[in-house]
Amino acid sequence: MKASRLLHLVLLLQTRQRITTSELAERLEVSRRTVLRDVEALSTAGVPVYAERGRGGGIVLLPGARLDVSHLDPPELEALSVAGLDSEQRERLGLSTAWESTERKIAARRAAAPEPPAPSSLAELVLVDSSAWFSVPGTAVDxxxxxxxxxxxxxxxxxxxxxxxxxxxxxxxDPYGIVAKSGRWYLVADDQGDGRLLALERLSWFEELDAPVELAPGETLRTRWAVLKGRTERQDRVSVTVRLRENRLDLARRILGTRIHDVSDAEADWCSVVIRYPDVESVRQLLQFGDHIEVLSPETARERIGQLARDLAERHTAPAP
Known part of the structure; x- marks a missing residue:
């Protein structure tokens, strides 16, 4: 823990060169006395850092001193290799500490670069959040x-x-690995030779066996995932045409995503939308749009949504038990 703190202290000084003891203590979450002891330890080890007393003083790294501490350790490289994960996913994989250390080293390396920094970096302009909307991801297994x-x-x-x-x-x-997709985790594995996507929220228990994994020749996690993902997305065998209020179209795009196949104008304040589903039963998803939607075709989908709506109406007519 101390080695990590000392490295963090040096990285902070490489970006600023002079920082007050109080600010360092706050950033490192230790006392001012601990910061001074750490500075003394670094100085004894030959690091050109010292404490400057008086007004405007603080902890100082000698001008021109550049320590090559930006190399990434194996855990940090591993954290960087899964950079698309959000903070909660990294925490569940035990990579939060390594990721924070990686970010500090990258920041120090950027500050040490001889070229002037760009007006705005992509890190300031682009934020990636891979968690799903309106969901609280949870899995039975860790x-x-x-x-x-x-x-x-x-x-x-x-x-x-x-x-x-x-x-x-x-x-x-026989597992290939795990995939984080839109805030959900999946185990990609062969079940009796057939590829399967197994949602982790429905995986309640596992144990390792002595037998080595037997995977299909030439297959990897990425190749197997590509096939299974494509198979899942091609299951849209039913095209459902609906009338939807235009002011609900953005919400529909967020909820239905790539299931929306086509959008066209129908009449004032309404639009025509073609939605692809794997089966007619899936139209129950459209109930959440309430009176802002009308299913037009096929007739089987229109009948099913009508039946579901009648069942809901009957269930809510009588007082709640």
Whole structure:
């Protein structure tokens, strides 16, 4: 812990060269006395840093001193390799500390560059948040534990509940790895030779087996994911045409995403939208648009949404039990 703190102190000084003891103590979350002891330890080790007393004083790194401390350690490289994850996902994988250290080193390296900095860096202008809207991601198993187990490249015995099942079943799978997609985690694995996407919120338990993992020849996590992702997105076999109020179109794009296939003008304040679903039953998703939507075709989809609406109306006519 102390080595990490000393490195952080040096990185801060490389970006500023002079920082007050109080500010360093606040940034490092230690006392001012601890900061002074750390400075003394660095100075004894040959680092050109010292405490300057008096008005305008503070902790100073000698001008022109540049320490090559920006090389990334293996954990930091690992954190950088999954840079698309959000803070909660990194925390669950145990990479938060390594990520913070990586960011500090990158900032120090940027500050040490001889070229003048650009007016605005991409880090100031682009923010990536891969978490899903309106959701609180949760998994029954610990993602970090699962990721650690996957490193051993062994088969897993898991307890998993399919989406259409009420109870979980036990099976043995050969895992390729895990994928974070739109705020949800998936285990990519072969189940008796067939590729599967297993949602982690429905994975209640796992254990490593002694048998080494047996993967399809030439397949990797990325190639298997690409096939399974494409298969999932091509399951849209039913095209449903609806009338939707124009002031709900942006909300529909956010909720339905790539399921929206086409949008065209229909009449004043309304638009025509074609939505692709894997089956007619999926039109129940459209109930959330209430009286802002009308299903036009196919007739089976219109009948199903009508039946669902009648069931809801009947259920809410009588007083709640």
């Amino acid at each position: 993602v970090a534990d699962l990721a650690s187990a996957l490193r051993h490249r062994r088969s897993l015995r898991i307890r998993y509940r399919r989406s259409a099942e009420s109870r979980a079943s036990t099976r043995v799978v």
